[in-house]
Amino acid sequence: MSTDSNIEGWDERLPTRQLPPHGQALGIEYVKVEDGCLFLKVPYAEHLVGDPDTGIIHGGVITAAMDNASGWCTRLNSDFVEGQSMATLDLRIDYMKPATPHKDLMVRAECYKMTRNIAFVRATAFQEDLLDPVATSVASFMMGTPSERKPA
Amino acid sequence: MKILDELRREGRADDMQSLVDHIPYARFLGIRVDRKGTEITTILPFDAKLIGNTTLPALHGGVIGAFLELTAVIQLLYSTQCERLPKTVDVSVDYLRSGHPVDTYGRATVTRQGRRVANVQAEIWQEEKSKPIAASHGHFLLTPV
Numbered sequence: 001m002s003t004d005s006n007i008e009g010w011d012e013r014l015p016t017r018q019l020p021p022h023g024q025a026l027g028i029e030y031v032k033v034e035d036g037c038l039f040l041k042v043p044y045a046e047h048l049v050g051d052p053d054t055g056i057i058h059g060g061v062i063t064a065a066m067d068n069a070s071g072w073c074t075r076l077n078s079d080f081v082e083g084q085s086m087a088t089l090d091l092r093i094d095y096m097k098p099a100t101p102h103k104d105l106m107v108r109a110e111c112y113k114m115t116r117n118i119a120f121v122r123a124t125a126f127q128e129d130l131l132d133p134v135a136t137s138v139a140s141f142m143m144g145t146p147s148e149r150k151p152a
Numbered sequence: 153m154k155i156l157d158e159l160r161r162e163g164r165a166d167d168m169q170s171l172v173d174h175i176p177y178a179r180f181l182g183i184r185v186d187r188k189g190t191e192i193t194t195i196l197p198f199d200a201k202l203i204g205n206t207t208l209p210a211l212h213g214g215v216i217g218a219f220l221e222l223t224a225v226i227q228l229l230y231s232t233q234c235e236r237l238p239k240t241v242d243v244s245v246d247y248l249r250s251g252h253p254v255d256t257y258g259r260a261t262v263t264r265q266g267r268r269v270a271n272v273q274a275e276i277w278q279e280e281k282s283k284p285i286a287a288s289h290g291h292f293l294l295t296p297v
Contacts, residue, residue, distance in 0.1 A: 020203060020204040020205065020206065020212055021200055021201050021202070021203040021204075021206065021212075022201055022202055022203060022204050022211075022212035022214060022215055023204075023212070024201075025180075025201035025202075026214075046176060047176050047177065047179075047180040048176070048177055048180070049175075049176040049177060050175055050176070050177050050237070051153060051175070051237050052153075052154075052155075052174055052175070052176060053153050053154055057177070058175065058176075058177035058178075058218070058222075059218075059221055059240040059243070060177055060181075060214075060217065060218025060219070060221050060222060061177060061218070063214050063217035063218050063221060063243065063245075064212065064213075064214025064215060064217065064218055065214065066214070067212070067213040067214040067217060068204075068212075068213075068214055071213065087247065087250065088213045088247045089246070089247060090244065090245060090246050090247065091213065091217060091244070091245045091247075092242065092243070092244040092245070093217075093242060093243050093244075094241070094242045095239070095240050095241060095242065098239070
């Protein structure tokens with residue numbers, strides 16, 4: 001469980017072992033950090049289904065998981081300033097194929113560029129093979145939103 | 153989708169609430185549909201599990217994306233009367249304001265409907281419709297009846 005304080009391989013750059021309430025509600029789990037990329041897992045669950053005839057999970061679940069992973073992984077970028085707040089500007093997702101029912105979904109997210117104001121992130125959602133993705137996304141985040149700015 | 157056939161047989165093809173109640177993920181989010189004539193408004197009642205940022209607090213960006221996508225799909229199902237759920241090809245979301253911990257409303261417009269693909273724009277707001285918290289446009293694959 002992601003709220004466990006003894007997760008093996010936890011990357012200390014990630015600020016908290018506690019997922020946001022919606023991340024917990026979806027059942028998202030932290031997997032690992034590898035080569036600057038964050039990996040999260042969404043275990044298959046009945047309440048995530050979008051089409052009861054097929055058991056395929058809803059696109060919105062993939063959106064939520066990719067948003068979550070994309071936001072988090074900015075902290076792994078070497079230009080990330082500790083204590084910096086952030087806001088999502090946009091997120092574009094391309095759906096390549098439906099996720100196979102009853103199989104977990106993995107998300108790999110990488111913040112490939114961070115400027116003083118903006119972070120650029122790409123992410124891939126897949127099941128067994130990273131090269132055969134369920135969906136891919138690009139997102140941009142505004143860093144250091146007003147709540148963190150020093151008063152003028 | 154079986155439920156779509158059932159509703160159509162019963163002459164309730166426009167009963168979007170029954171349809172939404174058959175989508176487990178929409179039920180999990182607690183989505184409700186309000187239809188007045190041909191105008192459809194989706195409602196996302198606030199719930200603690202929708203929070204993404206506990207300090208602000210603000211709705212999870214993923215919830216916002218999912219709600220926009222569902223709003224678009226519901227509008228599309230109503231407008232096109234297709235027999236299966238449209239497949240999302242891509243969705244692009246602009247986050248405009250942070251989502252407060254209150255109810256959220258959504259509207260979508262089918263901008264262009266072709267034989268195979270539809271382009272749908274959606275917008276969601278909270279207190280004021282003129283101040284949307286997010287907007288999206290996306291493409292959906294249709295299965296014609």
